[in-house]
Amino acid sequence: MxxxxxxxxxxxxxxxxxxxxxxxxxxxxxxxxxxxxxxxVTAVTYSMYSWRGTSQEEFVGLANFVNLFTSEPYRSTLPRAFGHNLLLFGGAMVVQNSVGLLFAVILHRRARFRRFFQVLFTMPYLVSPLVVGYLWSLLLSPLFGPVNAALKAVGLDSLALPWLGTPGTALWVVVLVTAWQWVGFPLLLYGAALGGLAPELDEAAELDGASGPQRFFAITLPLMTPVIGTVSVLTFIFSMEAFPIPYALGGSTGAPAGATDVLSLVFYRTAFESGSSNAIGTSSAIAILLFLFIFVLSTVFTRWFRRTERRLGQ
Incomplete structure (x- = not known):
């Protein structure tokens, strides 16, 4: 040729x-x-116009956004709902990056029944969050729920609470149910990351006299930084967009007394239940604010994890 x-x-x-x-x-x-x-793009356009029902009227610029921070009920409900989203993210992060990583390490070191337990922990993640929320609302029912029935059966009547009817416990139920459903997702990612690590590094450290915890925190955990970053960013996005489980457990109003209210519920109420003539413009403004916050913070988190990964690789 x-x-x-x-x-x-x-x-x-x-x-x-x-x-x-x-x-x-x-x-x-x-x-x-x-x-x-x-x-x-349509939501951005809608947020800059005033509406009368479904009829688009004059261009108002950022007036709908200003209205969210200056008039009720948005001036009080948005910060509260935003705080609940952050708490949901924090709780999910703690559970997923601790329990999920712990289970992944245990299953990685115990090959027997590994696939069975991976499927078992992943099954809730494959079920619709709305179904999961309704099932847990039945399990936690103070009238016929098996959770309170079991507590009473073992003599812990004081712990048999109306979990979803008390503001002090309702939000934590949402956090734990959300983390319970999604724990299978980081478990799979962490398991795949552990399987891709070179065993020679751990063996060499063991020969040098490093203990199990020392090898994990000095070698294994830093090498899993990229996966931890991916799990963290995705958990942040899922938490800020949370709707099905809070809706199933607390309804569209975030009951009781707004304790389970999140930003997606505020958007839903504004768009479909408020009865406001300008519901389309206001709800579109909420959606755009939520998108911008998620986009900016996700970008910041991603760059920070990448810089951390580069520093560890030097």
């Missing part, structure tokens, strides 16, 4: 993956444009 022919063959071969990749990406890009990008 002549040099010119070999060069043309290399160029053709190098160009094929790009065209094939674009061919495979095109359907996803079209679906993203239709179901994500277009609604997002």
């Amino acid at each position: 002549e040099p010119g022919q070999r060069r043309r063959r290399r160029l053709t071969t190098a160009a094929l993956p790009t065209r094939v990749a674009l061919l495979f990406i095109a359907p996803a890009a079209v679906l993203f444009a239709i179901f994500v990008l277009y609604p997002m």
Whole structure:
């Protein structure tokens, strides 16, 4: 084969993956444009107009956004709901990055029944969050729920509380139920990350006299920084967008007394239950604020984890 022919063959071969990749990406890009990008642009447009029912009126600029911070009920409900979202994120992070990582380490070191327990812990993650929320509302019912019945059966009547009827416990139930459902997701990611680590590093440290905890915190955990960053960012996004479980456990009003209220519920009430003539403009403004907050914080978290990963690699 002549040099010119070999060069043309290399160029053709190098160009094929790009065209094939674009061919495979095109359907996803079209679906993203239709179901994500277009609604997002539409929401931005809607948030800058005043509405009378479903009739769009004059352009008002940022007036709908200003209204969220200056008029009731949004001036008081939005900060409260935002705080609940942050608490939900914190609780999910603590449970997922501790319990999920612990289970992943145990299953990684115990190959027997590993697949069985991975499937068992992942099953709640595969069920609809709305179904999970309604099931837990039945389990925690103060009238016929098995949780309170079991507590009474062992003599712990003082702990048999109306879990979802008390403001002091309702939000923590939402946090724990959310973390319980999603713990299988980080378990799978951490398990895959542990399986990809070179065992020679751990063996070399063991030969040098390092204990199990020392090897884990000095070698294993730093090498899992990329996966921890991925889990943290996704947990943040899921927590800020939380709707099905808070809705199933506390209803659209965030009962009791707004204790389980989150930003998505505020958006839902504004858009579909407020009866306001400008419901479309106001709810679109809430959606845009929520998107901007998630986008900015997710970007900050991702860059911070990448810098941390680069420092550990030096």
